[in-house]
Amino acid sequence: MDMPNRSKIAGCFFMILGFIGTAACVSHLKLAKHHYSRGMEQARAYRTDAAFSSFKSARLEAAAAVKGRTDAQSYLVKGMAELELGLWEDAEESFRNAFQQGFSQAEGWASDLALFGAARALENLELSGASRRIYDHLLDQSRLKPVLLLAAERVVEADLAEVLDTEKSQRISKLQSLQKRLDKLIGKDMACGYFHYLAAQVAVHREDYRRSFEEAVTAKELGLLSLETDRDNDLQIIFCYDRLEKSLTGEALENFQASYIRWIKKWKWPGPKTPGWKTDRKEERTHEADD
Amino acid sequence: MADRFEQVLKNGTKLLKDILPKKSYLYFPLLFSTLFWLVKRRKDWKSKVMAWKVWADPGRIRLKPDAFILYFFDFNGKLGPEFGREVETNNMRALRKAFVALYPLIGLEDPFLCGLFHEELKKENYREIVRVYGTRIQQAKTDLSPAGTEKRIFDALGRIASEAADFLEELLGYTESRDAVAEVIKSLLEGREDGYAEPE
Numbered sequence: 001m002d003m004p005n006r007s008k009i010a011g012c013f014f015m016i017l018g019f020i021g022t023a024a025c026v027s028h029l030k031l032a033k034h035h036y037s038r039g040m041e042q043a044r045a046y047r048t049d050a051a052f053s054s055f056k057s058a059r060l061e062a063a064a065a066v067k068g069r070t071d072a073q074s075y076l077v078k079g080m081a082e083l084e085l086g087l088w089e090d091a092e093e094s095f096r097n098a099f100q101q102g103f104s105q106a107e108g109w110a111s112d113l114a115l116f117g118a119a120r121a122l123e124n125l126e127l128s129g130a131s132r133r134i135y136d137h138l139l140d141q142s143r144l145k146p147v148l149l150l151a152a153e154r155v156v157e158a159d160l161a162e163v164l165d166t167e168k169s170q171r172i173s174k175l176q177s178l179q180k181r182l183d184k185l186i187g188k189d190m191a192c193g194y195f196h197y198l199a200a201q202v203a204v205h206r207e208d209y210r211r212s213f214e215e216a217v218t219a220k221e222l223g224l225l226s227l228e229t230d231r232d233n234d235l236q237i238i239f240c241y242d243r244l245e246k247s248l249t250g251e252a253l254e255n256f257q258a259s260y261i262r263w264i265k266k267w268k269w270p271g272p273k274t275p276g277w278k279t280d281r282k283e284e285r286t287h288e289a290d291d
Numbered sequence: 292m293a294d295r296f297e298q299v300l301k302n303g304t305k306l307l308k309d310i311l312p313k314k315s316y317l318y319f320p321l322l323f324s325t326l327f328w329l330v331k332r333r334k335d336w337k338s339k340v341m342a343w344k345v346w347a348d349p350g351r352i353r354l355k356p357d358a359f360i361l362y363f364f365d366f367n368g369k370l371g372p373e374f375g376r377e378v379e380t381n382n383m384r385a386l387r388k389a390f391v392a393l394y395p396l397i398g399l400e401d402p403f404l405c406g407l408f409h410e411e412l413k414k415e416n417y418r419e420i421v422r423v424y425g426t427r428i429q430q431a432k433t434d435l436s437p438a439g440t441e442k443r444i445f446d447a448l449g450r451i452a453s454e455a456a457d458f459l460e461e462l463l464g465y466t467e468s469r470d471a472v473a474e475v476i477k478s479l480l481e482g483r484e485d486g487y488a489e490p491e
Contacts, residue, residue: 027336027337027340029340029341030340030343033340033343033345035438036345037345038438040345040346040347040348043348044348046401046402046403047402047403048401048402048403048404049403049431049435050438052432052435053435053436053437053438054438056435056436056437056438057437057438057439059437060437071341073341077345080345080347083347084347085432086429086432106342107341109344110344113345113346113347116347117347146346146347149348149349150347150349152349153349153350153352156352157352157353157354160352160354161354164354194349197352198352201352204355204356204358204359205356207356207358225348225349226348226350226351228350228351228395228399228401229349229350229351231398231399231400232351232352232398232399235363235398235399236359239358239359239362242362242366243358273366277400278400279400
């Protein structure tokens with residue numbers, strides 16, 4: 001081999017090393033996290049089909065990651081994707097494996113999220129007692145806001161399910177204690193729209209429509225994470241408006257209606273009972289005219 | 292033992308002499324810098340990936356009071372002919388079951404579900420929606436294929452350019468490798484074949 005060729009080969013060697021080094025950095029775990037985060041963004045924007053595809057990709061990449069090397073985070077992402085896909089048993093196994101690998105001290109966020117994921121899987125495998133204790137623990141102990149939101153949602157849902165199964169006379173005390181718990185959360189983070197949304201949902205079960213209306217409006221003003229929750233909150237506002245409109249009289253009714261009109265103008269709603277995103281507006285406007 | 296070791300070293304040196312180009316020891320600072328950069332880069336990337344936090348989002352509250360469910364069926368006039376009897380008799384068991392399927396479709400207007408039940412919505416066949424709701428969604432989820440990784444060529448080129456810049460910065464940080472690079476460039480400009488200047 002002559003000298004110039006050898007120099008070129010040496011040059012190519014350095015370049016190849018550089019590119020391999022760069023390419024090797026794009027790991028399966030990174031791709032799994034990328035697909036999972038993307039899936040969450042799509043789910044927020046109500047792009048359910050795209051979100052499911054992303055969660056499937058996240059699961060495949062995470063499965064490849066756990067084959068290559070065993071770290072708790074790869075199992076965590078696999079489990080979270082499986083939760084989104086409704087594969088409860090697989091998710092439960094993934095979270096079990098994640099805890100077997102163990103999380104480092106710097107991975108406190110991952111540990112809390114895995115604990116929530118495990119509870120969510122257990123809940124769907126009919127172990128609601130154990131999952132409830134984990135949700136309570138996370139709601140009281142976790143310092144991570146995303147985990148608090150997730151735990152709060154499950155606690156509210158579980159408490160409401162319990163309330164709907166009990167006698168009407170016993171419901172009020174249970175709902176009041178749930179409302180107090182939410183008030184505590186709101187007190188800690190007044191600017192979190194989701195906590196106000198939850199408070200509005202609980203207040204409507206107590207038939208406290210004024211409180212529910214106020215909390216729902218606050219939630220809308222502070223902003224909610226997903227389009228689905230936002231629309232649900234809008235329908236809650238409309239329902240409370242309908243109830244209050246029927247129960248108030250005289251000056252109180254006039255004041256309430258005037259303030260409501262100001263809000264819906266701000267939100268650019270075409271009518272008091274028609275949010276801006278409604279497609280079948282014509283029919284509902286006719287219904288409003290009938291009212 | 293010492294003789295054997297010496298022999299191994301001699302053989303190794305001979306082998307390297309045969310394989311590597313003339314005066315290739317001059318490349319060693321470059322090689323050292325490259326390997327150092329690669330190890331550092333890989334460690335940085337790994338810690339970046341491990342530090343990337345992913346979160347799930349909380350969903351909406353699905354359990355509504357009876358009054359809200361009755362209002363939903365009453366307010367959406369088109370549901371009246373189908374569920375009027377249940378509303379009149381206050382059959383909350385049947386209404387709750389129907390609400391689970393119809394609220395995301397007619398109330399929240401979920402685009403995915405509206406597409407999935409397009410035919411039934413057009414024919415206003417709401418009972419059929421309630422009947423097949425769970426199974427059809429499960430089927431649709433199974434049929435969806437995983438998303439492919441998007442080909443973002445400009446992002447990739449940008450990343451490669453940024454990596455190359457980092458690599459050069461690292462490389463030129465060492466006096467030896469800086470001298471070696473300067474020597475290679477100088478010899479290339481002068482058109483010498485072995486890539487190194489002859490000693491004066």
